[in-house]
Amino acid sequence: MRNHEKFTPQNELDISWLLVDTQEALARAVAQLTAASGPVAIDTERASGYRHNQKAYLVQVKRKNSAIFLIDPIAVNDLTQLAAVINKCEWILHAGSNDLPQLTKLGLHPTRLWDTQLAAQILGDKAIGLGAIVENLLRIKLNKTHSAENWATRPIPVKWQQYAALDVALLHQIKAQQVKLAKEAKKSNVISQEMRALLQRQQQPVKAKAWHCKLSGINKISSDIRALKVARALYQERLAIAERTDIPTHQLLPDSVIIAIAEAHPRNQAALNRVPGFRRRYAQIYHDSFWRAIVRARRSEMDEKLKDIMKHGEKLTTAQKQQRAAAFKTLDAIAQSQNVPRSVLLNSETLKQILIAHGDCKTRDEFKKAISRAGARKWQGELICDPLWNALQKTPKAKS
Numbered sequence: 001m002r003n004h005e006k007f008t009p010q011n012e013l014d015i016s017w018l019l020v021d022t023q024e025a026l027a028r029a030v031a032q033l034t035a036a037s038g039p040v041a042i043d044t045e046r047a048s049g050y051r052h053n054q055k056a057y058l059v060q061v062k063r064k065n066s067a068i069f070l071i072d073p074i075a076v077n078d079l080t081q082l083a084a085v086i087n088k089c090e091w092i093l094h095a096g097s098n099d100l101p102q103l104t105k106l107g108l109h110p111t112r113l114w115d116t117q118l119a120a121q122i123l124g125d126k127a128i129g130l131g132a133i134v135e136n137l138l139r140i141k142l143n144k145t146h147s148a149e150n151w152a153t154r155p156i157p158v159k160w161q162q163y164a165a166l167d168v169a170l171l172h173q174i175k176a177q178q179v180k181l182a183k184e185a186k187k188s189n190v191i192s193q194e195m196r197a198l199l200q201r202q203q204q205p206v207k208a209k210a211w212h213c214k215l216s217g218i219n220k221i222s223s224d225i226r227a228l229k230v231a232r233a234l235y236q237e238r239l240a241i242a243e244r245t246d247i248p249t250h251q252l253l254p255d256s257v258i259i260a261i262a263e264a265h266p267r268n269q270a271a272l273n274r275v276p277g278f279r280r281r282y283a284q285i286y287h288d289s290f291w292r293a294i295v296r297a298r299r300s301e302m303d304e305k306l307k308d309i310m311k312h313g314e315k316l317t318t319a320q321k322q323q324r325a326a327a328f329k330t331l332d333a334i335a336q337s338q339n340v341p342r343s344v345l346l347n348s349e350t351l352k353q354i355l356i357a358h359g360d361c362k363t364r365d366e367f368k369k370a371i372s373r374a375g376a377r378k379w380q381g382e383l384i385c386d387p388l389w390n391a392l393q394k395t396p397k398a399k400s
Contacts, residue, residue: 007141010166017068017165019156021075029061029069030081036063039090039114041171044099045151045164052242052249056102057151060168061086068165073106074154083107090114092171094130100202113199116171119178122191124339134170137177142166185339193377194344211235212309217259226298227262228306233297234258234290241286252282253290266294319396323355330391334383346384350375354388359397364389 020029033040040063044056059071061082073079083106091110093099095117103109120128127133131142146163153160182188212218212228215235221227235258242249257277266272269291273279283290316324328342331351335342346354357370367389371381 007135007139010140010142013140013166013169015068015162015165015169017070017161019070019072019161021072023076023078026071026076026079026082029067029071030085032066033061033063033069033082034085036066038064039092039172039175040086040110041092041168042086042099042103042108043093043164043167043171044102045149045167046102047150047152049148049248050150051152052246054102056099056106058156058164059103059106059108060164062168062171063089064172068169070156070161070164072156074152079106079108087111092116092175094133094167094171096198097202101206104202109203110199113195114175114178115195115198116174116178118194118198118344119175119182119191121344122187122194122340123178123181123185130167133174137174138170140170190379193379197377210305215258216255218309220259221262222310224262225302225306225310226265228309229297229300230265230294231258231262232306233293233300234261237289237293241289247282252286253278253280257283261294320355322395323358323392326391326395327351327355327388330387331384334387338383346376346380355392358392 018025018029020026040061042062043060045058045060046054047057048054056073059073059079060068061071062068071079071082087109088111090112092114094115096113096115100109116130116133117128120133125133125136127136129144131144134140134142143163146160149160151160156164178191179188182191211232215231218231221231234253238249238253238258241247241252254277257275257280260277261272261275264271264275266275269287272287272291272294277283331342331346335345338345353374354371354376357374358367361367361370364385368381368385371385371388376384
């Protein structure tokens with residue numbers, strides 16, 4: 001970043017918006033959006049730190065020649081007429097994987113999209129937050145102090161509304177700059193493939209993750225069957241309370257405290273209270289519920305699902321470690337040469353599937369097909385196939 005250049009503060013920007021909180025106001029907004037042209041800049045605001053539900057409490061929409069509309073989906077719960085217009089359009093978002101699931105629940109989904117954060121990653125930017133991208137590309141300094149507000153609050157304070165409006169006000173300009181940079185870096189095709197892949201992932205049914213895949217720190221207790229039973233019971237009880245009360249799970253009982261309780265094996269409620277972190281407000285309010293969950297867990301029988309968790313928690317063999325190390329080293333080198341993060345070059349789940357499939361591949365062509373079946377895009381396969389095959393051929397075969 002060229003620090004000697006002058007930044008334009010956001011208070012010098014000419015930003016205005018319209019709050020849409022009635023069906024009549026929505027109809028006027030839709031009429032203006034219909035008359036406007038080009039992609040739709042869109043964003044949402046949630047109340048993640050304050051509510052368990054992840055629904056959108058505000059939807060910000062703008063087209064190139066339209067006003068910025070802040071649509072309140074709580075007050076205006078039928079967005080059918082909005083969907084009829086914007087669902088036909090390309091969308092511009094920032095960190096779209098956070099917003100698209102909530103917009104889908106509202107009946108809103110794009111035909112094409114441009115994610116400014118994903119594009120920034122592919123273009124090699126190190127700082128990929130919206131504020132950093134705006135500074136880098138547009139030389140404008142945004143105030144992001146309202147990013148973690150309770151957006152379920154009504155009425156929405158004016159300063160919050162301004163913050164929300166700015167989240168979409170500059171997205172068209174950002175995309176224009178990124179398109180230009182992509183052409184210069186010869187990455188237009190890569191970005192196009194990644195945008196299509198992101199859209200396809202959002203259109204597929206969401207696969208529910210098993211509880212142990214969502215509980216951080218589970219590896220600490222993966223070899224202790226008693227601890228696993230307690231952790232599962234506490235996780236399930238916490239989720240039931242969160243769904244009933246709309247209190248975020250991290251406020252009820254953080255993952256770290258669940259793991260600490262499971263490791264401690266408290267024999268009674270007094271011992272439970274001595275576990276570090278348990279004497280927090282909501283843990284004490286629902287103390288009896290959590291204790292009953294622990295008691296139920298101790299009385300429960302061993303089952304195959306817990307055995308599977310213990311199996312997956314087993315340490316890697318020497319051959320598996322060598323394969324992973326060779327793969328990481330190879331991918332790191334490719335990622336560096338392409339100026340992209342390794343996670344963009346190849347995500348961890350795809351790599352896992354490739355390493356499993358490698359054991360059955362007798363030729364480079366078979367390995368190339370396995371990479372494609374694992375979900376790698378064409379550009380990824382072209383970059384990684386030969387170097388990864390060569391690297392893995394020098395390691396012992398690992399049993400899947």
